Amino acid sequence: MLKGQVARALGAMSGTSLDGVDAAVVETDGVTISGFGETAYRAYSAQEQAVLRAALGRWSGEKGVEQAARLVEDAHAQVLSGFDGIGLVGFHGQTLAHDPAGGRTHQAGNGARLAETLGCPVVWDFRSADMRLGGQGAPLAPFFHFACAKWIGAEAPLAFLNLGGVGNLTWIDPARPAPEADGALLAFDTGPANAPLNDLMMERRGLPFDAGGALAAQGKVVDGALELFLDEGYFLKIPPKSLDRDDFSLMLDLVRELDDADAAATMTAMAAAAVMQGMQFCPSPPERLLVTGGGRHNPVMMEMLAAGLDCPVLPVEDVGLDGDMLEAQAFAYLAVRVARGLPTSGPATTGVRATVGGGEISGMVRR
Ligand SMILES: Nc1ncnc2c1ncn2[C@@H]1O[C@H](COP(=O)(O)OP(=O)(O)OP(=O)(O)O)[C@@H](O)[C@H]1O
Numbered sequence: 202m203l204k205g206q207v208a209r210a211l212g213a214m215s216g217t218s219l220d221g222v223d224a225a226v227v228e229t230d231g232v233t234i235s236g237f238g239e240t241a242y243r244a245y246s247a248q249e250q251a252v253l254r255a256a257l258g259r260w261s262g263e264k265g266v267e268q269a270a271r272l273v274e275d276a277h278a279q280v281l282s283g284f285d286g287i288g289l290v291g292f293h294g295q296t297l298a299h300d301p302a303g304g305r306t307h308q309a310g311n312g313a314r315l316a317e318t319l320g321c322p323v324v325w326d327f328r329s330a331d332m333r334l335g336g337q338g339a340p341l342a343p344f345f346h347f348a349c350a351k352w353i354g355a356e357a358p359l360a361f362l363n364l365g366g367v368g369n370l371t372w373i374d375p376a377r378p379a380p381e382a383d384g385a386l387l388a389f390d391t392g393p394a395n396a397p398l399n400d401l402m403m404e405r406r407g408l409p410f411d412a413g414g415a416l417a418a419q420g421k422v423v424d425g426a427l428e429l430f431l432d433e434g435y436f437l438k439i440p441p442k443s444l445d446r447d448d449f450s451l452m453l454d455l456v457r458e459l460d461d462a463d464a465a466a467t468m469t470a471m472a473a474a475a476v477m478q479g480m481q482f483c484p485s486p487p488e489r490l491l492v493t494g495g496g497r498h499n500p501v502m503m504e505m506l507a508a509g510l511d512c513p514v515l516p517v518e519d520v521g522l523d524g525d526m527l528e529a530q531a532f533a534y535l536a537v538r539v540a541r542g543l544p545t546s547g548p549a550t551t552g553v554r555a556t557v558g559g560g561e562i563s564g565m566v567r568r
Pocket residue numbers: 215216217218219220363364365366367368395396399409410411412413414493494495496498499528
């Protein structure tokens with residue numbers, strides 16, 4: 202792609218909570234966001250979720266992984282084929298395993314197959330190049346968050362918080378000229394967000410999540426468990442740093458003795474406490490915390506954050522963004538950056554040695 206050429210890019214994200222595929226169009230030259238387009242969502246059925254869940258923690262070639270990859274490709278082909286006039290697709294795939302210390306990460310789904318099915322160029326495997334250069338391979342949304350900060354006209358430092366299965370925070374100084382500029386960004390995974398709470402709800406109530414925080418609202422937070430949780434070495438580590446979905450699955454043990462409501466309240470508080478701990482790493486206090494991802498629908502989690510932080514805590518809808526689609530939009534934006542040879546991560550976002558453009562391109566990109 203040429204400098205200044207605006208593409209209609211389609212991004213797709215299949216997140217760690219395993220609920221389904223989000224897809225969204227972004228019009229961009231890979232630097233500036235010109236506009237946001239249509240969106241779509243395709244839920245995974247209970248059977249599909251079981252196939253994905255069974256493959257969690259596994260690497261290519263291991264049992265169940267091939268089946269999971271085909272399922273991910275088919276689900277994406279279904280939802281992405283419903284869009285018209287797309288120049289480029291950004292396909293994240295489904296993270297099954299992530300081991301930054303071991304320098305490896307695994308996103309199921311082959312972009313070359315998807316490119317053939319869709320008849321459209323697909324950018325994929327966004328994380329490997331970063332890891333090869335010593336980076337965490339995650340989070341990758343921060344360069345897009347920088348563009349969003351410009352798009353909303355932010356002038357003072359602010360932060361984006363994604364509350365997905367895992368939580369991740371991006372601090373931004375929008376006065377800097379570009380995301381790769383010194384001092385423009387600091388990003389990292391804060392800790393577990395919804396994934397352990399979802400697992401608790403499934404184990405105790407047979408439900409996928411604590412809708413509206415209704416169960417947590419009936420319980421009380423047990424101090425001892427919260428303190429034990431915050432003793433984990435991860436929270437003291439200087440960012441950048443990233444997590445796998447199940448790195449904190451032992452959280453369930455910390456609330457094992459509690460009744461359902463207290464356990465849900467305590468787990469919700471753990472997700473919020475991890476964010477508050479992480480906020481201390483921001484280079485300067487952000488003027489506001491803009492929250493994206495499913496956790497912003499949980500009023501108990503949102504109130505805990507608002508009570509513990511000095512800045513306003515607002516859903517991204519307050520600035521005109523779509524918190525259910527921000528990650529899908531991020532991979533549309535990053536796909537254009539890859540096609541233009543622009544970097545997608547840097548030392549302040551993944552700890553990579555130098556800025557790097559991740560992503561493999563399958564299929565021809567039109568000039
Ligand atoms: N109405 C709601 N009330 C409470 N929690 C909710 C609600 N809606 C969504 N969630 C939570 O948000 C989760 C989905 O969030 P999201 O789609 O942002 O995660 P993801 O993209 O799969 O994860 P990640 O960002 O880690 O890849 C659900 O699994 C649930 O825990």
